Every structure is written in structure tokens, then in C-alpha cells.
Amino acid sequence: MEFFRIKQDIPFMSYGKLTTAISLLTFIVAVFFLVFKGLNFGVEFTGGTVMELRYAQPADLNQVRGAVDNLKYGESQVQALGTTRDVMVRLPNIKQKTSAQLSNEVLTALKQQRGDVELRKVEFIGPSVGEELVSHGLLALALVCIGIIAYLAIRFEWRFAVSAVIANMHDVVIILGFFALFQWEFSLTVLAGILAVLGYSVNESVVVFDRIRENFRKSNLRGKTVPQVIDNAITATMSRTIITHGSTEAMVLSMLILGGPALHGFAMALTIGIVFGIYSSVLVASPLLLMFGVTRENMVKPVTVKEEAVV
Amino acid sequence: MNRYPLWKYLLIAVSLIAALLYTLPNFFGESPAVQISAARSTAKVDQATHARTLAALKAAGITPDERIPDVTSFKLRFHDTETQLKAKDVIQTALGDDYIVALNLLPQTPAWLAKIGGKPMFLGLDLRGGVHFLLEVDMKAAVDKQLEKVAGDIRRELKDQKIRYGRVTRERESVSVGLRDEETLARAAGAVRRVLPDLKVEESRNPGDYRLIVRFSPEAQIKLQNDAVAQNITTLHNRVNELGVAEPIIQQQGQGRIVVQLPGVQDTAKAKDILGRTATLEVRMVEDDQQKIADAFTGKVAPGLELVPVAGVRSGQGSAELLKTEVELTGDNITKAEPTYDQNNNPVIGLSLDSTGASIFRTLTRDNVGKRMAIVLVEKGKGQVITAPRINAELGGSFVIEGGGMTVQEANDISLLVRAGSLAAPMNIVEERTIGPSLGKENIEKGFHSTLYGFIAIAIFMVIYYRVFGFVSAVALSANVLLLLALLSAIGITLTLPGIAAIALALGMAIDSNVLINERIREELRNGMSPQMAIQNGYGHAWATILDSNITTLIAGIALFMFGSGAVRGFAVVHCLGILTSMFSAVMVSRAMINLIYGYRRRLTGLSIGQVWVPQQKQA
Numbered sequence: 001m002e003f004f005r006i007k008q009d010i011p012f013m014s015y016g017k018l019t020t021a022i023s024l025l026t027f028i029v030a031v032f033f034l035v036f037k038g039l040n041f042g043v044e045f046t047g048g049t050v051m052e053l054r055y056a057q058p059a060d061l062n063q064v065r066g067a068v069d070n071l072k073y074g075e076s077q078v079q080a081l082g083t084t085r086d087v088m089v090r091l092p093n094i095k096q097k098t099s100a101q102l103s104n105e106v107l108t109a110l111k112q113q114r115g116d117v118e119l120r121k122v123e124f125i126g127p128s129v130g131e132e133l134v135s136h137g138l139l140a141l142a143l144v145c146i147g148i149i150a151y152l153a154i155r156f157e158w159r160f161a162v163s164a165v166i167a168n169m170h171d172v173v174i175i176l177g178f179f180a181l182f183q184w185e186f187s188l189t190v191l192a193g194i195l196a197v198l199g200y201s202v203n204e205s206v207v208v209f210d211r212i213r214e215n216f217r218k219s220n221l222r223g224k225t226v227p228q229v230i231d232n233a234i235t236a237t238m239s240r241t242i243i244t245h246g247s248t249e250a251m252v253l254s255m256l257i258l259g260g261p262a263l264h265g266f267a268m269a270l271t272i273g274i275v276f277g278i279y280s281s282v283l284v285a286s287p288l289l290l291m292f293g294v295t296r297e298n299m300v301k302p303v304t305v306k307e308e309a310v311v
Numbered sequence: 312m313n314r315y316p317l318w319k320y321l322l323i324a325v326s327l328i329a330a331l332l333y334t335l336p337n338f339f340g341e342s343p344a345v346q347i348s349a350a351r352s353t354a355k356v357d358q359a360t361h362a363r364t365l366a367a368l369k370a371a372g373i374t375p376d377e378r379i380p381d382v383t384s385f386k387l388r389f390h391d392t393e394t395q396l397k398a399k400d401v402i403q404t405a406l407g408d409d410y411i412v413a414l415n416l417l418p419q420t421p422a423w424l425a426k427i428g429g430k431p432m433f434l435g436l437d438l439r440g441g442v443h444f445l446l447e448v449d450m451k452a453a454v455d456k457q458l459e460k461v462a463g464d465i466r467r468e469l470k471d472q473k474i475r476y477g478r479v480t481r482e483r484e485s486v487s488v489g490l491r492d493e494e495t496l497a498r499a500a501g502a503v504r505r506v507l508p509d510l511k512v513e514e515s516r517n518p519g520d521y522r523l524i525v526r527f528s529p530e531a532q533i534k535l536q537n538d539a540v541a542q543n544i545t546t547l548h549n550r551v552n553e554l555g556v557a558e559p560i561i562q563q564q565g566q567g568r569i570v571v572q573l574p575g576v577q578d579t580a581k582a583k584d585i586l587g588r589t590a591t592l593e594v595r596m597v598e599d600d601q602q603k604i605a606d607a608f609t610g611k612v613a614p615g616l617e618l619v620p621v622a623g624v625r626s627g628q629g630s631a632e633l634l635k636t637e638v639e640l641t642g643d644n645i646t647k648a649e650p651t652y653d654q655n656n657n658p659v660i661g662l663s664l665d666s667t668g669a670s671i672f673r674t675l676t677r678d679n680v681g682k683r684m685a686i687v688l689v690e691k692g693k694g695q696v697i698t699a700p701r702i703n704a705e706l707g708g709s710f711v712i713e714g715g716g717m718t719v720q721e722a723n724d725i726s727l728l729v730r731a732g733s734l735a736a737p738m739n740i741v742e743e744r745t746i747g748p749s750l751g752k753e754n755i756e757k758g759f760h761s762t763l764y765g766f767i768a769i770a771i772f773m774v775i776y777y778r779v780f781g782f783v784s785a786v787a788l789s790a791n792v793l794l795l796l797a798l799l800s801a802i803g804i805t806l807t808l809p810g811i812a813a814i815a816l817a818l819g820m821a822i823d824s825n826v827l828i829n830e831r832i833r834e835e836l837r838n839g840m841s842p843q844m845a846i847q848n849g850y851g852h853a854w855a856t857i858l859d860s861n862i863t864t865l866i867a868g869i870a871l872f873m874f875g876s877g878a879v880r881g882f883a884v885v886h887c888l889g890i891l892t893s894m895f896s897a898v899m900v901s902r903a904m905i906n907l908i909y910g911y912r913r914r915l916t917g918l919s920i921g922q923v924w925v926p927q928q929k930q931a
Contacts, residue, residue, distance in 0.1 A: 052750070103745075120750045126741030129445070133876070140874035147866035155859055189809055192871060192879040196886065199867025200820060203860035207827070210856040240830040243776070244823040247769045251819030254765035255812060260757040262437070262808050270816070 009235045012282065013227035013290060019283035027170055030177025037180045042187035045134060047127035049091040049102050056116035058084035067109045073102070082261045086120075093127060137191050144195060145169070148202050156209055157298050163288035164205040167280040171201050175272050190265040197273030200248070204241065204281035211237050212289070216296045226295060230286050245278050313846050313910035315903055323903050326895075327790060333797035336429045341416040342376070343395035345402060348384040354409035356385050367405030373398050379417070388417055413556060414575075432800045435807035435881060438755050440748030441574035442582050446543075446738040448567040453539040453736030454484070454532065460646060461510065461525060462486045463666030465503055467708075472502045485526035496521045509534075536567065539736045544569055564876070569738070575748070592642035594672070597683040597699050598633045607633045619687060622695040632696045634685050639675050644668025650722035651711065658722040659711040669708030677705040686712055758811030765815055766792070769822055777829045779908065779919035784825035787901035791821050794892040799885065809882035817889025820864065824897035828853040829920060836923045842915045850902055857898065865890050 043050045053059075064087055065078040077090040091102055103122045110117050145165050152161035175194055179186050211233035215221050221229055252274060256267035347364060349356055361380060364387070368375065373394055375387040387402075389395040395414060403412040418431045436443050462481050465488060469476045476499065477489030488503075490496045496514055500523055504512050509531045513524040527535060540563055547569065551559045560572040576582055598604070598616050607618050612633075620631045647663035664672055675684070685699040698712050770788065773781035795814060799806060832849030840848060868890060871883035909915055 118747070118749075119745075120747045122743070122745040124740070124743035126447075126739070128447070129741050136874045136876070140870045143870040143874065144867045147870060148863050151863060151866060188878045189812075189882070192809060192875065192882045195867055195871050195879075196816060196882070199864040202863040202867070203820075203823070206860045206863055207856055210859055214852075236834065237830075240826050243830070244826045247772065247822045247826070248816075248819035250768045250772075251762075251765035251815050254768065255761040255815055258757060258761040258764060259812070260753065262754055263758065263761070263812055266809070266812055 006235055006238065009228070009231040010238075011227075012231050012234050013287065015283070016287040016290065020287055023170060023280070023284050026174055026177075030174045030180075033177050033180040034173070037183065039176065039180050039186040040183045041130075042185045042190075043090060043123060043125050044188045045130040045186070047093050047125050047130050049093070049125075050121075050123045051089045051091070051103050051106060051119065052081060052121040053087045053089065053107075053110065054118045054120050055085045055087065055114065056118075059087050059114075059117075061087065063113065064089070064110065067113050068106060071105060071109055082264075086261070133188065133191075140195060141172075141198070144198050148198075152202075152206070152209075156213060157294070159289055159292040159294045159298065160209050163285045163292060164202050164209070164281075166288055167205055167285035168198050168201045168277075170284055171273055171276045171280050172198060174276050175269055178272050179269075184268065185265060187265050189263070190269045193266040193269030194273065197270060197277065200270075201273065201277035201281065204245075204277050205285045207237055207240070208234055208281055208286060209289075212286075212294075227290060229296075230290065234282055234286060241278055241282070245274055249274050313843055313906045315906050315910075319899075320903055320907075323899055327793065327900070330790075330793045330797035332424065332427065333429050333801045334793055336418060336420040336424050336431045337796065337800060339419040339421065339431070341431075342388055342390075342419050343392045344386050344388045344415045344417040345395060345399050346384055346386045346411075346413045346415040347402060347406065348411050348413070349409065356381075356383060356410070360406065360410070361385055363405055364402055367401050368398060371397070371401045373401065386415065386417060415558070428801065430800060430803065432796070432806045433803060434751075434755070435805045435810070436572055436574060436744070436746055436751075437808045438751045438806065439574050440746050440751040441572060442576045443573075443742070443744040443746075444571040444582075444740055445564070445742035446547075446569045446571065447741045448536075448540050448543055448569065449737045449739065450536050450539065450567050453536060454527070455481075456736065457527075457535055458484075458486055460665050461507065464507060465525065467666045467669065468502055468506045469499060472498070474499050474502060485524050488523040488525070490521045490523060492521060496523065499523050540567060540569065543736065543738060547571060568741070592645060592648075593638045593687040593689055593694070594640040594675075595634045595636075595638055595685050595687055596679065597685050598635060599683060604633050619685070619694045619696050621699075622688065622697055632685055632699050634687070634696070639684070640664075640668055640671055644671070647709075650719065653711060658719045660722050661709065661711050663709040666708070672710075673705060673707055676702050680704060754808045755811075758808055758815075762811065762815040762818065766818055769818070773822070773825070777921050780829050780832070780905070781921070783901050783904045783908070784822065784829065784897075786904060787825060787896045788818060788822060790900045791889075791893050791896040792818065794896060795885070795889050798888055798892060804884055804888075805881065806885075807878065807881035809878045810885040813882045813885035813889060817886065817893060821889070821893030821897055823860070824853070824857045824893060825901060827856055828897070828901065832918065833920055833923050836918065836920070837925050842909065842918045845918065846905060846909060850898070854898065857894065861890050861894055 053064075059080075061078055061080060068076050068078055068089055068091075073094060074092050076092065077088075079088050079090075080086065081088040089106060091106070094102065097105075103119070103124075107117070107119055148168075149158075149161040149165055152164055172194055175197065176186075178184075179190065184190075212230055215229045215233050221232065224232070249271065252267050252270045255263050256271055259267055347356060347360065361378070364385065365375075365378075368387075373389075375398070376390055377388040379386040379388070387398065389398055399412050399414055403410075406412065420429055420431065458481050462479050465486060466476075466479055469488070474495055475491060476495070477491070479486065479488050488499065490499055493516070496516070500512055500514050503510075503523060503525060507525070509528070511526050511528045511531075513526075515522050515524055544561055544563060547561050548559075551561060551571065551573065556573045556576055558574060560570065562570050564570045573582060603613050603616065606613065607616065608631075612618055615636055617634055617636050618631045619634050644664050644667055645662055646665050646668075647661070649661050651659055651661045653659045679702050681702065683699050683701050686697045687694045688697050689695075700712070766788070770785040773784045773788075775781065777784060792814070795817060799810075804810075828849055831853045832845050835845035835848045836842070865887060868883055868887040871879055872887060875883050909918065
């Protein structure tokens, strides 16, 4: 069986303008949502108390909401968590009360209303922790970018490094855009997922770049122009790209469907990240490479030096 | 030519067998157990305790399945939870309040596996259920408290040296002492430097304004903060012990934070209450009137007196001492307690008092030379006399306690407990999490299922698409799971739900290497290479790509580990390990299998790697 019977190199680079335009547009839309809707930060970031409850029988959210509102804690949220029996209650931080008091009060109130409720999880995060998480998250993001740029600049060339990182940041922004658009909760595990996507997506670009470098060195491709060389590299790795991503996506979808609410955000970030990872490494990173003016000499020269060193 | 030297096959075989062995403990499950440990520093879990426990169980008609003596605890394994609960009650009644009897689950790792270091993975709270606290030590308060003490010390020293001084004021990060003239300034500076060598002493001279500014040097400040966290951790340890939690985790996190994890505990309110309690030390005077002592032992204790038991009855001491109820000094005035040795090399406890404590103590000892005082340890509201020495001379701010024939361990424990009596600085709870046990079980199940089904889907696809090579890839992927699980179990990394997600993701990403290899081999075949050459070149070319892509992924993983906390960190560790094991399994293990299958055939005409489609007109 062979899925991809590609007779000729697909002229990906000639679509460069179109794909760049599409990328730019999605990027701008994502930024728009991020700015105007913002991320729905999880309790780890905002501080507050989250309770997860399970009812023996399907719960009436309005009833639960009424009971929680009666306690007058200010802005609290009640929402279903996956099933009709699981309910999540989010409470703000209250100065005079500890989280244990808060959760006990809520549970007593709900127990009075309906006896079949069971407390599954309580989470309390103080306000100072959140800020630190944001700064650490941004720091991690910056460090990942610098690390990847440095490694690719050494192994390839700076043009490769910069285009790979730009392509990947584009993925990250788009995932964030999705989370802003649908107001999915942005939790710490989602952040882990996004940073994992960053590593994963660079991996993708590296495979294509590796092929481009190899093609530059090949004697039978010497007469070809740079775009043709890149087209050849992308076409040659196409089959692998689709199969690998298909496999990873199968794993991630399995997590999304079977993993339950705890893994949902993480799996969602990866699902979107992988789809855009394919797109960006093929149709964003490579045109960028061309735009930065990569030439055969950029890649071939260091190799001769290397060979001399070995001899 | 596609053959590995024998040592490579052996290396792979050995690592896979080792991986299998270290993964095995995870499949034996856990059995209910009871864990006995000392509740007080003065109680010991020794042979006698073992004997008492077993006798009590025998009397109740319960036989433990296994006995596991330990340095600090004694664990007993039982057949089922019902016996376990019954046994716990029996043991608690027999041993009394001096011991903590906690319910526990012990892994059922066979002895031979345990011997080679095999142990099941340690499950995080999100998979086991329990309470998690993140406490923040108030560093500013810790420094403030110390500066208060420094100010007191300076006042006392200057008074002792008869140096006249003006106002002693505590500013934000320093203590300033006003002095009259050049000469007193020099003398004061000398005196302060001598008694407080760790501090930075500055002399400030302005006409008519001579002052001494004392502050912590940066190193001293860091040491102070570290000490504060260390002391608070010790305190928390002692308090958590009271909860009877089998395997609590109390660790420093970052600069000034402490994580407390109590598996199995559901009642946060009770946990917090107990974390807030203290054990203290008291200094009280001993009543040596023989008549009163004799009366007290017959049950007639005179008013204003109390009979307090002596800890670990030693030779030359009675089982109890008659003490005055009046407390002369409390542990709050103790700034330091550490085990040391006296001139005869006997273990003793060195204590330092703060300025208030020192002046009280000086008066007390001066007025009572020749009498005996008792050092009493108060835990859970009950006192025990550690030692009752005779006062030979006036004592100052620091002195040693000699408990006749104290062991090194006792000196350690007691000084630890005295230190643990109070917190160096207040702590605030900044994070708190309670996870019910049912949720934990569900998390394991869901994580396991999603990994399993994802794995099956990938394996089926690989076998259909790449035939023998696909089968080899699937086996290499299983080898990866095995290696990863073995590594996690052997290193003793705590597995959390994000960790399970990382295992799943590692598998999804590990298959990339095999796809790269297989596609490359197909391509070599398409270009007309012989099968053996295609294998050789396919693996060769793919390796460079695999290395590059894995290292970039690893960079991201390491950054996650460095800056992540909690959930992110749990993910990052497994993620990084998964990348490393995948490089071994996808390249070495699969190559070894391919070599064994194809490498020894002389006339190989084709490879079972699925249909290789060759375009009709070959492009240039």
C-alpha cells in the first residue's frame, strides 16, 4: 500500500504568496480574538477556589447556581464538566475566609439542597502564584525559542533557525486564538501542551530542512533553482509528514475522547497544534526560508569545511 | 552487511530484559498494611515495640501476612482491608499515644524483584487522592524577627560592656545604634563585631551624630532565609506525623515555598488545624523536698506541684520528677538548639536563648544555685522531663543540656523537636488541592485507556502499511513503552496525570522515527537500490534527521522542566525521558530486528515494506 503516488514535485513554493496571505490572515484573526476576547484563564492563573462535584443523578445546573449565589461570594461560576452529573464550581478568593471554609460552606449548602452530591476535588490557588506562572510560562517560551534558534543556527544556518521559530510561533498564536475564540479554559496543562507543540512543530520543520540541505548537496539536483529544490524536499517528505502526524493525531485524539476532563485542554491544544504544525512547516517555514534568501552556497560551504576538519 | 556485532545484540537484549524486570513491579498491585512509627522523639520503634505489637495481634487472633521492620517504622501486611482496620485498632490500643499507627498500602513486589531495586511507580496525588498544600514562608517576617533579636543582643552586650548608647532603632533592613562620640563608637563597634560575627557593622560619622548600623550581609541573609525554610519544614514534619499519614511529602520548592502532600487525607480542615500546632520546651524548677516527693508518689501531690514523667527512664533517675507548675521559661525564647558534644565527648544539646530569655535565665540560675531545674518537652499537651540538672553556677544566653547518658540519636531528635516547636516565620497557604480517591482511580483508568487505544490504532496502521517493517516498528514502540516505564519506576519519578499524557505523546512522537526510516528505505528502493543497500542507507540517512528533530524537541522539554511547576514539570520529566528512550528503541531495537530478519540472507530480492510504487517516467 502506498498512499502518496506523487509523479512530479508539487510546486509548493509557487503558492508562496497565497499561503503567506492565508497565514497572515489567520494570524491576525487569532490576535484579534486574543486581544478582544482574551483567554479564559484557569484558576491556577487567576487565583481562587475550584470545586469538582459529582451527583448520583443528573444535576440541575440552575439549581446549583442558585444555591451558590445565595452564599454571596461575589463572582462565582457553575458549569457542567463533561457529563450531566459532574459539576464544577469556581469561586473567587475571599479575604476573610480560607478555601477550606469556602468549600465546606458550599458543600453544606448543596447537600441541604440534594443529598447525593459528592466532593471530588478542591483546588485553591492564592493570587501571587498566578503572576509567577505567567512570567515563568513566558520565560519558558522565550527559552525554548532561543534554544531552538541556537541549535538550528549551528546545525543549519540562521535563516533556517529564524524561519522555523517564526513558523512555530505562528502555530502557538493560532492555538491561543482558538482558546480565546471558544473561551476554553486556559490551564497549566494547556500551557504544557502548547510548549510541547512548539517542540513538536519544530521537529516537523527540521525534517523538511534536513531534506533541503541534503538536496542542496545532491549532484543530480545541481541545475535546479532554489524553489525547485525546496519543492522536491517537501514532496519527498510529504508521505512521512502525513503518516507521522496521522499517528500522533490518533494518539492525541484518543486522549481527547477517552482522557476525560482532566486531559481535555491538553489534548485540545495538541490536536489543533498538530494540524497547524503540518501546515506551517510546509507552507510557512519554507516560503520564509525563500524570503530570507537562502542559497545553495549557504548550505554547501560549511560542509566542505567540515570535511576538511574530519580529514 | 546488515549485521550488528554480537555485543550490540547482547546490549539490546540485556537492556530489554532489565526494562521488563523493572516494569514488572507495577503489575503486582498493592495490599493493605499498617505502619507503626514513633509519635514522639522519645519513643522508639525497636524490638520491644515489635514484640508488643505482635503479642497484641496474637491475642486478638490476627496474623499478619508479612512483617517489614524498618529503621524508623514497622510495617505489617494484611490479607484484606477488614483485617487491616481491625489490626490498626488493636495495635493503637496496645501501643498507646506514643506511636502513630497509620493505614497504608504497600506494593506487593516479590522479594527477588525488590532485592534488585524493583519498585512500582510512585503515583502522584492526582492519581491516588489526597491533599496538597503549597505554603509560602513569609521571609520579611523571618528577617524582622531576627533583627528584633539582634537589637536585643546589641542592647544587652553594650550594657554588659558598660558602653553608653542612645537609641537602638530597627529600620527596614538594619538596626541603628546612636552613640555619643568617636571613642564610644569605636568601642561599641568592636563589641558588636565580637558577639555578632556574621553581621555587617558599619560606622557612620557625622558631626554630632555618631551611629552604628548593623545589617545582615547578603550571605547571612540567604543563610537566614534557608534556615527559616529548613526550620519550618522540620516543624511541618513533626506536625504531619501527628496526622498518621503513611507517606507524607514535605519539600522545599524554590526559594521560600514548601510543598506538603498528604496522600489519602481528605479532611483539609483537620490537616490545616494540625499543621498549625506546636511542641514546646519549658524550663521549670524541681521540688527536692523528700517528704513531698514521697507523698506525691503515693498520690498526694501538693498544690502548685506536678508529677511529670521522665522521658526514656535512665539509670540514676526516677520514673518521674516532682516539678513546680510555674513555667520559668518557654521554648519561644530559644533561638537555636543543636546537638553537640561536651568536653568528655558525650552528646549534649546546645541551646541559645534570645535576649529576654537570657536575662530571665541568668536571674533564675543566679538565684537558684545548688537547686535543680528541669527541661520539659511538651507535646500534644503532655510534658516529659528530658533532664533535670543541678545548677552549679549562673548561666547566660547559651548553655548545654546534658541528659545523663543521652545517645547521639536522642540529642538529635530532641534538638530537632525543640527547633520544630516553633515556626521561624509565619506561613501562608498559597495553593491547596484536594483530590478524592475515586477521581484518582478514574484518572489512572482514563489515562491508561487513552494510551492503550492510541497505541493499538498506531500499531495496526503500521502493520498494514509497512508489513514486516511495520511490525518491527510496532515492536520497537512497545520496547519504548517498556523502557520508559522501567526508567520511571527505577528512578522513582512520581507519575501524575500529565505524566501519563506525556507517555501517550511520547509514543505518538516516537513512531515518527520509524516512519522516517521506513519511508527512507522505500525511497531508496524506488531509486533502484538493492534491498540490503536500501536498509543500510535508509537507516543512515534517517538517523541525521531523527537526531536533529529529537534534540529540538528535547530543548523544549528541558525548558518546560526548568520553568514549569507542578503539572507542567510532571509532564516535562516524562516527556524528556520518552524522547531519550525513543531514540534507543526506534533506531537500535528496530535495526537489530531488521538485521536479524534480513541481514543474514545472501540473496535477498525484496523487502516486506508494503508496496513500493515507482513512477512510470522517472524524473531527472
